[in-house]
Amino acid sequence: MEPLIRVENLCKDYQVTRRREGVWGGVVDLVKPRREILRAVDDVSFEIPAGEMVGYIGANGAGKSTTIKMLTGILTPTSGHVSVGGLVPWRDRTHYTRHIGAVFGQRTQLWWDLAVIESFHLLRKIYEVEEGAYRKQLDLFRELLGLDEFLHQPVRKLSLGQRMRCDLAAALLHGPRLLFLDEPTIGLDVVAKESVRVFLREIRDQLGVTVLLTTHDLGDIQQLCRRIVIIDHGKVIFDGEIDELRSRVGDRIKLTIELREAATSASLADVTGTMPVIWRAGDGLVHEVEFSRRDVRSAEVIRAVVNDRPVHDLRIEEQDIEEIVRGIYRRGDAKATDAADEGQEAGDA
């Protein structure tokens, strides 16, 4: 079956001007600006079948937003092809937009001075949604997102989390089969993040909407997507199931333990015995232990320590995106190797 989204060899170059230094440099810049080409998206290809929710992840500046902008038709690529449901986003933009929804985390598509509900009414007219269908959709979102308490407030008075919930509803009111989300949880607190995630799971399961979601928050991905595409310096360096990534990179976990009584890390290593964990050198009350989720379960490590020592506090940290990306390079199985001149971490790839 034809995939809903097909991206082939997509590239996007930006022209950037590099400033020279000093006063004289400033004068020279005026006369002869130093232009450089920055390749933000570099030969990206992937396919997404209808109904899937795919995470598009990467560090800041990796090229996520640029990709989303090309897929929504806001940017024209330098080269490459995109076909979404048979349409080319930037070429067929005006009627393509009727069939997609998009949320850009840092911006709102709602009207700043209008009450939320007025924005929704306007969107209904913009997309020419029938009254009945609109009612149904709105009722569903009111329930799933708990919109009722601020539906009649002007958008400028909403908190970031409330605004994001409204933006999600706004992007879906016209019943698009495809939703693009660019950093939908950026800047949100834990509770607001969670409600966004719960909602996205609901629309995936209930409405079967296809979702492409960019984020630099691994938590989003772990809870929402089976498949992820990782992009780094504009190139796809991983495309596959999240479990596959785990088995490749090792899925490292860091446990920070605060004891009631000081101890050496050597003595703690005795406590975990033969478990494949690494205690970071440290004396005193606070210790760190690292291990791979594949090798040992965190519950076992915690049990071993707690049974032996009086523990005051515990904190589990998972790897962030940057670490995972570095991990891919370290293993030397990245598809892209020419980015290896960036940083010493990648040097031993």
Place this chain on the structure above:
Amino acid sequence: MPETAITVPGNEFERWRRGGAATAGLYVSFARLAFLKFLAYRLRYYTGVVSYTVFVAGNYYLFTALFASRPAGEELIGGLTLAQMISYVILSWVGRSFTFNNIDRTLAQQVVQGEIALQLIKPFHVQTVMLSEALGEALFRLLMFTAPILLVVVPLFGLSSPPDPALYGWTVLSFALAFLVNAQLNFLVGCLAFYLKNIIGVIRAKMVIMEFLTGVLVPFTFFPAWFQSAMEWLPFQAISYVPVTVYLGLRTGHDLIISLIVQAAWALGLFVLGRLLWSVSVKHVTLQGG
């Protein structure tokens, strides 16, 4: 598919190829909402009534002083009587209070802040949306701003009636066209934000230059003939000088009709130009990335 979803009838891909521009009703909604928005901010306009009255007063005293010092035996200055001059001052400022809007600034801000991207992924014409909003603003201004200014200024300084009562109607029509010309021009200026770094500076400069070129500050009849004929070829006089001189009865019969047609032609021409500049600009921004 659960029943909560809006199901897409038939083949998904087929339906995707359909769909056109939004309907007129949508643009009426934009105008209505703009009207309501400005209504919510109406308090700000009360001080505006005072400042417009001050502008009129300043010009009133300036020109009365000028007429007082005219050589003995001369009736006219710049081709106008004192009564005409006072009407000119009143009408040009009252008219400005109606035709003025900030869509250049609004558009420029959206471009500079990158918000324009979100407009691009909506199935409507941004230019038409902005003009509808300007229309909503104009209706608000007419009722809540221009009317009060008129009520204060007319008894205070004395507006003489036009030589022919029919001119009331023609003046209203001419001011309506003046609004359209100004709005198209503002849209064009706003589009420059796609290309210029210091667009806010340009917009400020434009405001000052416009007051001069539209004839709000000084009637064109005060200037040399070459200046007046140059203005004949530019759209600016359609924004103030034309409607005011229609009221004063300086354009009669054939002349009057031609003046209104030229105004309408400018409104239309600038609209088309705006549409062209818009599509070129959108192409530019989608290629350059803002």
